[in-house]
Amino acid sequence: MTTENPAPALSITGRARTERAARFAKQLASHLGNTLPIVSDGPVHRVEYKGVVGTVTETDTSLELSIIAPAAPLLFGAMRTLERHLVRFGEREGVTVEWDDPATDAAYRSAIAAQAQQQAQEQAPGQAQEHDQH
Template sequence: MPRSQARVATDRPNRYAKQLASHLGRRIDAVWDEESGTGTLAFGAGRGTLTAEPGALLLAVEGQAADLATLEDVVGRHLVRFGAKDELVVEWQRDTGEPGLVHRNQAEDPA
């Protein structure tokens, strides 16, 4: 099953992982274990994992190739929104060699 991963630099990986699991848990089966610093996301189209380590939050999603971009988008978009103040950037790397999505806070153009 195709897989995509992202390493998101942050001083608060546990906080963001917990917030992401809690928010997504309203619609899917999502679990965050504070003690181990790991979590899982069970989507209908695939699954995801969250791993907090010093200085970074590791994200991974896996599913059918046709669903990979959607999984990247859901996880990445929400995390960047939660971490807007910290200017989090989520850059997905797919194991298929195809480029993954990139999520970053887009400041509104005052034009």
């Protein structure tokens, strides 16, 4: 009898620097909590979904982010969700998310770019047909 070892989990940490960390964390927890179970304990907010564990921790000067996932697509999806929402919430003050692992960050950005390119190619034929009908 052989037992298979599960694939090692992938993880990344990062931060969104802001003086309004508590406000953005509350906004993020409220927004994500509409569709996902969020557990908040003081300054720490945690969500688990499809084997992914995401943690957002408030500090005085930032939101500290931690994601653990069983596979790269799930890790990248969680990174995109957190980053997209935090950048949108903090748009006025120029909030960005900085990930701590340059190799994972580069792979994430490459996967997002490839996905956007694929979506554009899938939409292009429909746009051409739409123009032909006018």
